Amino acid sequence: MKNKIGYLCTYVPEEIIHAAGFLPVRIAPSTTPPTRADAHLQSYTCCLARSCLDQALAGRLNDLAGVVFAHTCDTMQGLADIWRESFPNLFVETVVGPVALNSPHAQKYLVAELRRFVAALEQHFDVRVTEDALRASIRIYNTRRRALADFYARRAEFSAVQWFNVMNKALTTPPEAISDRRSATSNQQSAIENQKSKIGVVLVGATIDEPTLPQILDDLGARIVADDFCNGARYFDTLVAEEGDPIEAIAARELTRATCPCKHRALDDRAERLLKLVKDNRADGVIFYHKKFCDPHAWDYPPLAAALDREKIPHLLLEVEQVAPVGQTRVRVEAFLEMLSEG
Amino acid sequence: MSERRYKKLKTAPQLKKLLEQHYLAAKYFHLGKPIAWVTSGAPVEIVRALDIFPVYPENYGALCGARGASAAMCQVAEARVYSPDLCAYARSSVGMMSDAKHAPLGGLPRPDLLITCGNICGTVLKWYEAAARHYHAPLFILDTPFIHADDGEPTAHAIAYVAAQLEELIAFLEKQTRRKLSKEKLLATAMLSSEAVSLWCDVREFCRARPSPLNAPDLFLNMAPIVTLRGTKECAQFYRALKEEIAERVARQVSALPEEKYRLVWDNIAIWHHLYRFYNHFVDYGACFVTDTYTGGWAMRMNDQGDPIHAFARTYTQVFLNQSLRVRVRDMADLITRFDVDGFVMHSNRSCKPYSVGQYDIRRIVTEQTGKPGLVIEADHSDPRSYDDETIRARIQTFMEGLR
Ligand code: SF4
Ligand code: SF4
Secondary structure, eight states: OOOEEEESSTTSOHHHHHHTTOEEEEOOOOSSOOSGGGGTSOTTSOHHHHHHHHHHHTTTTTTEEEEEEEOOSHHHHHHHHHHHHHOTTSEEEEEOOOSBTTSTTHHHHHHHHHHHHHHHHHHHHTOOOOHHHHHHHHHHHHHHHHHHHHHHHTGGGSOHHHHHHHHHHHTTSOGGGOSSHHHHTTTSOOOOOOTTOOEEEEEESSOOOSTHHHHHHHHTTEEEEEEEOTTTHHHHSSOOOSSSOHHHHHHHHHHHSOOOTTSBSOTTHHHHHHHHHHHHTTOSEEEEEEETTOHHHHHHHHHHHHHHHHTTOOEEEEEESSSOOHHHHHHHHHHHHHHHHHO | OOOOOSOOOTTHHHHHHHHHHHHHHHHTOSTTOOEEEEOTTSOHHHHHHTTOEEEOHHHHHHHHHHTTOHHHHHHHHHHTTOOTTSOHHHHHHHHHHHOGGGSGGGOOOOOSEEEEETTSOSHHHHHHHHHHHHHOOOEEEEOOOOBOOTTOOOOHHHHHHHHHHHHHHHHHHHHHHTOOOOHHHHHHHHHHHHHHHHHHHHHHHHTTSSSOSOOHHHHHHHTHHHHHHTTSHHHHHHHHHHHHHHHHHHHTTOOSSSSOOEEEEEESSOOGGGHHHHHHHHHTTTEEEEEESSTTTTOOOOOSSSOHHHHHHHHHHSOGGGBOHHHHHHHHHHHHHHTTOSEEEEEEETTOHHHHTTHHHHHHHHHHHHOOOEEEEEEOSSOGGGOOHHHHHHHHHHHHHHHO
16 A cells, blocks of 8 residues: 655645654655646646646656645645546545634634544545544654754754755655754765855745755855745744644644745734844845745735845845756856845 | 627616716715725625725726726836736736826725635735735735535535634624624625625526627626625616616527627636727627626525524635635536537636636536537736737637637
């Protein structure tokens, strides 16, 4: 029996999938231009949706027993249904979490929705998701999140590419493989002090899926001091409580972790968090690393940029289709870093 | 600008007056009523029952499109670093916020309150957040979980969640207006709303007649009061007059087109900026859009049985843009059979992702199920800058020749 279940967005409750006996793995866009997805997704949808579907249509995800979506943006919502039509025998489910995270009723609703998801898994695969198994999974994933946070606290010792590799490996390997900082960085060559790195930047975006930008930052001697990616710090910044009802605890984490722009908790919480990231980490500037056609992040850019402007924090917007064009990105990042070092 | 090439409605002046009055009242004569900006899918009956004046930025977006003002308004937003890939209704609205002077009708009145309901898309959340920042107006988010179920039924917990938020919305509005909601008034408003909606449903059903008494642009234009005025007496009155006129057309076998040779279904929002020009390309072939998936989107009916809050929760969660691809396939196939059409045309609308993502699959499945061909046209509902009339005409020609 296939034992992996894929997901695209970190709002998918991996502890539940794990407790059902599956290994949740993140499906990430590849660097190959999509071809098969064009028959299903318009040219004005983001590369994340198009590349992930393309890989599935090419048969490269055939080892998955299912794919689980989380309700986020309009493209993802449509993609979930397209996926279901394309693979009628596959377990395809969407956890429709709340958008209004600040609603006093959001927790109760999400708990019920998570229980529905548990029941769907149990029914489809004829398994039982016990409370004990959930608790054990929560502990395992918390351990991994703590290890990543610990690694993160010392990321000054690593290059941007190493940071990228650690984060991207984490979400596709068994959670037990990363239990402390050492195991998080096990596949990295010696963690040499990154001597040249003087300028610190904060990266903001949906996801980061290929190392062009980190490589450029390394080449130019800049450091990533913090990030706001779905597959970056937002993934491990909050733990699930290990006491009490496990489903309630999982729901509570979803409502309190750093907000994705598809969700609403307060009008300016993303701006406040970004300013705090810049200050706490003494960053020199911010790079928005956005995907073309990604509405939620495009919507948040003007207010975030305005908040940074008010604080006189320099920022740069890079909008990328699938793979950042090396030459052009390098020129723009270089000019930005020069400006920062003069500033 | 092209002219329409099919029959005008006698009720057209009435419609024009109704909408003009609405915008005038919104701007000048709301008589001290607080102004709420609301989304097309928001439960406006609650708003009206509390004597709050609702204004519809989406309808304003369509108006900007129809008046050829969208591109300029969008450019204002783009200069303020809003991406040109965002929904053009929202973009022109953001443009209007910062440059009302140059906007049609001098812009929308400033909101005292903002109510956004996620049952149509994710854009309206972000759009209303932008408005809340701009106007410093309080924002209420009504979160209506998307329904992925094949049968289109919301889960019990989703209904309970929406119902709880509706209670909260009422409390929020009561606090803002320092008024108490009267349940009688709410029910009366809901009944007026239902009446208009069911009259509108009847009008749409009349188009099953051969020849069809209406073509799609008639449907688009006449839908406006359902969106912006449902729950008012004037609205119900207008639809009574419209229904009478259409009933008469059907009785006398009056056709919307000079000659109806083909019958088609339309999918997605209208192409406002080329409303006549675009649909005239079909009139050239004697093709009439007898129905569509869009203007029926407000075809929800309330009833006076049971708890009204519960009925609102269900009705507003089940709107068609909050439904899965399978429900959309089912609805399209149903229109194809009931309206006895020859094919369907889908507007792949780069502004509106929730409506458009999935259309390619819907087309394939619907054609498999019904045997009717479908054409997809890439355009935008209000931003004309990506509209290419030549390419579009060529595609229409190929499709229509295939139907012969
Ligand atoms: S949030 Fe953005 S990147 Fe993620 S699926 Fe939606 S559009 Fe694509
Ligand atoms: S994205 Fe679509 S549903 Fe949403 S406001 Fe724009 S046109 Fe309307």
